[in-house]
Amino acid sequence: MTADEARDAYACISATLAEGYAKSGSQWAAVYRNWRNVAAQPYVSDTHGARYVNNYANDIGADNYSLFEEAGPSPVGTVLAKDSFVVKGNGKVAAGPLFLMEKMEAGFDADSGDWRYTLIMPNGRTIGTTGGKGAKNVVFCADCHLDEDTDSRFFLDEEYRVQ
Numbered sequence: 503m504t505a506d507e508a509r510d511a512y513a514c515i516s517a518t519l520a521e522g523y524a525k526s527g528s529q530w531a532a533v534y535r536n537w538r539n540v541a542a543q544p545y546v547s548d549t550h551g552a553r554y555v556n557n558y559a560n561d562i563g564a565d566n567y568s569l570f571e572e573a574g575p576s577p578v579g580t581v582l583a584k585d586s587f588v589v590k591g592n593g594k595v596a597a598g599p600l601f602l603m604e605k606m607e608a609g610f611d612a613d614s615g616d617w618r619y620t621l622i623m624p625n626g627r628t629i630g631t632t633g634g635k636g637a638k639n640v641v642f643c644a645d646c647h648l649d650e651d652t653d654s655r656f657f658l659d660e661e662y663r664v665q
């Protein structure tokens with residue numbers, strides 16, 4: 503897909519995504535689309551199921567996250583939200599999960615770098631959340647993300663960043 507096609511596909515499905523995620527009861531699922539999206543276009547993320555994704559950051563975290571590699575650790579209270587969708591062979595756009603990272607107080611969970619990872623399906627089912635229900639189902643998030651030097655953030659490829 504071209505960048506414009508990816509944007510069009512997202513425009514078609516973004517409200518459906520937010521509506522489905524919000525059924526989880528997550529306070530972030532209901533509001534993340536009002537946050538800053540640092541992705542200039544939806545891009546394919548191989549590490550999140552080869553789906554098209556965006557990268558939103560809430561008010562507490564957006565200025566920091568927008569500095570990418572130059573950013574120090576995310577402030578406590580930062581929430582990063584990555585929604586997702588797939589485009590099928592027949593051109594149909596289908597919803598994918600919501601990936602959340604929430605920077606908690608020091609001491610929350612050393613194994614996750616004090617981030618709370620949450621995975622929410624398009625129908626609102628929560629697969630797991632660090633320190634809560636289904637916590638073991640999201641251990642794989644921290645297993646890949648955990649890195650003291652970058653405060654566990656990978657950032658998106660430069661070509662997809664909002665300039």
Ligand code: HEC
Nearest residue numbers: 547549582601602603619620621642643646655656657658
């Ligand atoms: C195999 C490695 C891997 C796994 C597993 C993984 N991620 Fe990621 N994640 C990445 C990479 C690489 C990026 C940056 C590139 C991108 O956006 O795809 C990223 C980016 C993110 C971001 C944006 C913040 C950042 O790091 O820049 C969020 C939010 C996120 N992932 C959440 C999750 C959640 C929640 C899970 C588990 C359900 C998860 N990830 C599992 C590798 C992984």
